[in-house]
Amino acid sequence: MSASEKAETDPLEAFRDEVRAFLAENFDPSLVGKDNVMSSVEGDDEMSPEAARWKTAMGERGWGTPTWPREYGGGGLSRAEAKVLNQEMMRAKAWNPIGGMGVMMLGPTLLEFASEEQKQRHIPPICRGEIRWCQGYSEPGAGSDLASLKCKAEDKGDHYLVNGQKTWTSGGQWADWCFALVRTSTHHKHEGISFLLLDMKTLGVEVRPIRLISGASPFCETFFTDVKVPKENLVGQEGQGWTIGKRLLEHERTNLSGGSRLAGFMGPSVADLAKRYIGTDEEGRIADPDLRTRIIRHDMEARSFMLTAQRVMENAKTGGPTTISSILKNVGTKVQQERAELILEIMGMNGLGWDGEGFAEDELSATRSWLWGKATSIYGGTAEIQNNVIAKRILGMLDHQ
Amino acid sequence: MVTLNEEQTMLRDMARDWAANEAPVSAFRALRDRKAVAGFDRSTFEEMAQMGWTGVIAPESYGGSEFGVLGLGLVLEETGRTLTASPLLSSGLVAVSALMLGGSDAQKERWLPGLASGETIGTLAVDEGPRHDPAKIEAKAEKRGDGFVLSGTKAYVPEGDSADLFIVAARTGEGIGLFLVPGNAEGVSRSARSMVDSRSHAFVQFEGVSLPSDALLGEEDGAALLDKILDRARIGTAAEMLGLCSQAFDMTLDYLKTREQFGEILSRFQALQHRMAHLFTQIELMRSTVEAALVAVDQDRADLPVMASLAKAVANETTHLMSRELIQLHGGIGMTDDYDAGFYLKRARILENAYGNASFHRERFARLSGY
Numbered sequence: 032m033s034a035s036e037k038a039e040t041d042p043l044e045a046f047r048d049e050v051r052a053f054l055a056e057n058f059d060p061s062l063v064g065k066d067n068v069m070s071s072v073e074g075d076d077e078m079s080p081e082a083a084r085w086k087t088a089m090g091e092r093g094w095g096t097p098t099w100p101r102e103y104g105g106g107g108l109s110r111a112e113a114k115v116l117n118q119e120m121m122r123a124k125a126w127n128p129i130g131g132m133g134v135m136m137l138g139p140t141l142l143e144f145a146s147e148e149q150k151q152r153h154i155p156p157i158c159r160g161e162i163r164w165c166q167g168y169s170e171p172g173a174g175s176d177l178a179s180l181k182c183k184a185e186d187k188g189d190h191y192l193v194n195g196q197k198t199w200t201s202g203g204q205w206a207d208w209c210f211a212l213v214r215t216s217t218h219h220k221h222e223g224i225s226f227l228l229l230d231m232k233t234l235g236v237e238v239r240p241i242r243l244i245s246g247a248s249p250f251c252e253t254f255f256t257d258v259k260v261p262k263e264n265l266v267g268q269e270g271q272g273w274t275i276g277k278r279l280l281e282h283e284r285t286n287l288s289g290g291s292r293l294a295g296f297m298g299p300s301v302a303d304l305a306k307r308y309i310g311t312d313e314e315g316r317i318a319d320p321d322l323r324t325r326i327i328r329h330d331m332e333a334r335s336f337m338l339t340a341q342r343v344m345e346n347a348k349t350g351g352p353t354t355i356s357s358i359l360k361n362v363g364t365k366v367q368q369e370r371a372e373l374i375l376e377i378m379g380m381n382g383l384g385w386d387g388e389g390f391a392e393d394e395l396s397a398t399r400s401w402l403w404g405k406a407t408s409i410y411g412g413t414a415e416i417q418n419n420v421i422a423k424r425i426l427g428m429l430d431h432q
Numbered sequence: 433m434v435t436l437n438e439e440q441t442m443l444r445d446m447a448r449d450w451a452a453n454e455a456p457v458s459a460f461r462a463l464r465d466r467k468a469v470a471g472f473d474r475s476t477f478e479e480m481a482q483m484g485w486t487g488v489i490a491p492e493s494y495g496g497s498e499f500g501v502l503g504l505g506l507v508l509e510e511t512g513r514t515l516t517a518s519p520l521l522s523s524g525l526v527a528v529s530a531l532m533l534g535g536s537d538a539q540k541e542r543w544l545p546g547l548a549s550g551e552t553i554g555t556l557a558v559d560e561g562p563r564h565d566p567a568k569i570e571a572k573a574e575k576r577g578d579g580f581v582l583s584g585t586k587a588y589v590p591e592g593d594s595a596d597l598f599i600v601a602a603r604t605g606e607g608i609g610l611f612l613v614p615g616n617a618e619g620v621s622r623s624a625r626s627m628v629d630s631r632s633h634a635f636v637q638f639e640g641v642s643l644p645s646d647a648l649l650g651e652e653d654g655a656a657l658l659d660k661i662l663d664r665a666r667i668g669t670a671a672e673m674l675g676l677c678s679q680a681f682d683m684t685l686d687y688l689k690t691r692e693q694f695g696e697i698l699s700r701f702q703a704l705q706h707r708m709a710h711l712f713t714q715i716e717l718m719r720s721t722v723e724a725a726l727v728a729v730d731q732d733r734a735d736l737p738v739m740a741s742l743a744k745a746v747a748n749e750t751t752h753l754m755s756r757e758l759i760q761l762h763g764g765i766g767m768t769d770d771y772d773a774g775f776y777l778k779r780a781r782i783l784e785n786a787y788g789n790a791s792f793h794r795e796r797f798a799r800l801s802g803y
C-alpha cells in the first residue's frame with residue numbers, strides 16, 4: 032500500500048500528512064533547538080521572524096493547546112490526533128511555541144469553572160500565546176499554608192477592591208494578567224477565598240522584582256493598593272476560590288513533574304559528559320568508578336521515573352488508578368536536581384563559573400540551571416508538602432490528634 | 433569536641449567574636465557586590481594578621497606563635513562560619529606548611545617571616561584542570577645551567593590573583609618537584625576567573641620562568657612532600673567546611689523556630705525535626721573526623737594521609753547535604769539573592785572541589801587502607 036492509499040483508508044494517516052505539510056511550511060529548520068524552556072519564567076528574548084511566524088501558525092491552528100475545544104481557539108483534536116501531532120513534531124524537532132502559565136494552569140481551570148463569557152474572552156488569547164499570565168497565590172505569610180492568605184477583596188457592588196501583597200510572583204513584571212487567590216471573608220479560612228482575574232495594568236498594581244541566587248530576577252513581590260477589579264472577573268462563586276485554586280495546583284504539579292521536559296532533553300547525557308570530561312578506561316568505562324556508580328543510579332532512577340509517568344498517562348486513559356501521579360512531582364524534581372549536581376561534579380571547577388572569560392557557554396548555563404533548579408522542589412508545593420499529601424490523603428496516615 | 437587547652441580556647445573564642453562582629457556575612461556580600469578581583473579585603477586580612485592568625489603554625493623564630501594546626505583549624509572554622517574571605521588557608525596554612533616541611537634554612541629565612549606576618553601572600557599551584565588531580569601535572573621545570581626554567585599553566589589557583597609567592601608543582605627529570613616562584617618573576621602572568629563564590633581562583637601561566645637552583649623546595653623527586661602539603665590543605669579546607677556547615681545548620685534551625693505556617697512554628701513538624709536530627713548527627717560525625725585530622729597533623733601521626741582523606745570525604749558529603757537542605761528548608765526565601773543561604777551553597781561546591789572531591793578521597797582512603 033502506498034502512503035496516499037493508506038491515508039485514504041486511515042483518517043489518522045491523513046491527519047499525519049496534514050501535520051507534515053504544516054510543519055514543512057511553517058517550522059523553519061533554523062528553529063531546531065532554539066526553544067527557550069525558561070522563557071516563561073525569565074522573560075522574552077527578541078523573537079526571530081521565523082519564530083514569530085511559527086508561533087502565529089501554531090496559534091491560528093490552536094495546536095499549541097491541541098486538545099482544547101475549537102470554539103475557544105484550541106486545536107479540537109482527539110487524543111489520538113494529538114499524539115500524531117506530537118510524534119510528527121518530535122520527528123521534525125519542532126517545539127511548542129505556545130506556553131506559560133496560561134497554558135499549563137489557567138486554561139484547563141477556566142475550561143472547568145469559568146462562565147461562557149469568561150471562556151470566550153480569556154481562552155483564545157492563551158491559545159494564540161498573546162497574553163501572559165502570572166500566578167498570585169503566595170504571600171509572605173502564606174506559602175505552604177496557602178489558605179492562610181490575607182490579600183483581601185472587598186465587595187463594592189459592581190467591583191472588588193483589592194488590597195494586600197503577593198510574593199514570588201513568577202513573571203509578574205512581564206505579565207499582562209494575574210490569576211489570584213484573594214480573601215473575600217475572614218470568617219472561614221478556606222471558604223473565605225475567591226478566585227479573581229486581574230489586569231496587571233490596573234491602577235494600584237505594583238511589582239518589584241526579586242533577584243534569585245542564580246542571578247536572574249524571574250519573579251516579583253506584587254503589591255495591590257485599592258485595585259478595582261470588575262465583578263465579571265470573579266471565576267466561579269465567591270468563596271469557591273480554594274476549590275478552584277487547588278484544582279489549578281493539580282494542573283501545575285502535573286506539568287512541573289517535568290516528564291515531558293525530561294523526555295525531550297536534547298543535551299548530551301550525563302554519561303557522555305562524564306566521558307568527555309573525565310575519560311574512560313580501556314574497556315570504555317567512565318574512568319572514575321565512584322562517579323560511574325552514581326551516574327548509573329541516576330540513569331536508572333530517571334528511567335523508572337519516565338516509566339512511571341507513562342504508566343500514569345496510560346492509567347488516565349483507561350480509568351485506572353490515579354494515585355500514583357502524586358509521586359511524579361517529587362521524583363521528577365529530584366531526578367532533575369540530581370542531574371544538575373552530577374553535571375556540576377563532572378565539570379569540576381569549570382562548572383562553577385559565574386560569568387566572563389574561561390568558561391564554555393554550556394558550562395555557565397549548567398551552573399545557572401543548577402542554582403535555579405533548586406526552586407523546583409519548593410514551588411508548586413514543596414517536596415515536604417507533597418509527601419504530606421501522599422502520607423495523609425493517599426496512605427490515610429492522619430495526624431494522631 | 434577535642435579538649436582544647438586554655439590558649440586554644442581563647443583563640444577560638446576570639447576568632448568567633450571577631451568573625452561575628454568584624455567580618456559578618458554582610459561584609460562578604462559587600463565584597464561580592466564590589467566584584468573585588470583579589471577576592472578579599474586587604475584591611476580585613478591585615479586585621480587577621482595583626483591578631484597573629486597568619487603565623488599560628490609558623491615557628492617562633494620566624495615570627496610565628498607555634499600554636500599548631502589544631503589552633504589554626506579553629507580559626508578557619510570560625511571564619512568559615514561567616515564566609516570570611518581571606519588568604520588565611522592558602523597562605524597561613526598551606527604555604528607556611530610547605531616551607532616548614534620542605535624548606536632549607538635559607539628558604540625559610542627568605543619567606544616565612546613575610547608569610548607569618550601576613551605581608552606576603554603565598555599559595556600552592558598544583559592542578560592544571562578543573563578537577564584536583566596531582567597525578568596529572570604537565571608543567572615542566574627543566575634544568576638550565578645552575579637553575580631551572582619553568583613552563584606550564586595552573587588552573588583555579590586559590591588567591592592566585594594576589595599571591596606574592598607561588599609554590600608550583602612541576603615535572604623535573606626525577607619526578608614532581610616544588611618550586612618557589614615569586615609572583616613578580618618574569619614570565620608569570622595571571623588571569624582572573626569569575627566564580628560562583630566570588631573568591632579568587634586564577635589561571636596562572638608560567639612562560640619560561642628562570643629560577644635559581646635554590647627555588648627548588650626539597651628534592652627534585654618531591655611527590656611525597658607535595659602529598660604532605662596537600663594533606664594539610666585538605667584538612668584545613670575541611671575545617672573551613674565544618675564552620676560553613678555549622679552555620680548553615682544554625683541558620684536553618686533558627687529559621688524553623690521562627691517561621692510559622694499552619695498556625696505552628698515549623699520546628700514543631702516531626703518531618704522537619706527528623707531532618708534536623710539527621711543533619712545534626714552528620715555534622716557531629718564530620719566534626720570528629722576534622723578534629724582528629726587536625727590533631728593528627730600536630731602529632732605527625734603515621735596515619736595522617738588516611739585521616740586527611742577521611743575528613744575531606746566526610747566533609748564533602750556532609751557539606752553537600754547541608755547546603756541542599758539549607759535551601760530546601762528555607763522555602764522560597766532561601767532562593768533569593770537577598771538572603772545569605774545561596775552564598776553558603778555556592779561556597780560549598782567550590783570547597784567540595786578543592787583539593788579533591790568525595791570520590792577522589794574515597795578512592796584514596798581505600799588505597800591507603802590496602803583494599
Ligand SMILES: Cc1cc2nc3c(=O)[nH]c(=O)nc-3n(C[C@H](O)[C@H](O)[C@H](O)COP(=O)(O)OP(=O)(O)OC[C@H]3O[C@@H](n4cnc5c(N)ncnc54)[C@H](O)[C@@H]3O)c2cc1C
Pocket residue numbers: 165166167168169170171173174175176198199200201202250406409410411412413414415416419691693694698701703704760761762763764765767
Ligand atoms: C522560583 C519560585 C517561583 C515561584 N513562583 C510562584 C508564583 O508564580 N506564584 C505564587 O503564588 N507562588 C510562587 N512561588 C512560591 C511557592 O509556591 C512557595 O515558595 C512555596 O509554596 C513554599 O512556601 P514558602 O516559601 O513560604 O515556604 P514555607 O511554607 O515557609 O516552607 C519552609 C519549609 O518548611 C517546610 N514545611 C512547611 N510546612 C510543612 C509541614 N506542614 N510539614 C513539613 N514541612 C513543612 C517546607 O516544605 C519548606 O521546606 C514560587 C517560589 C519559587 C522558589
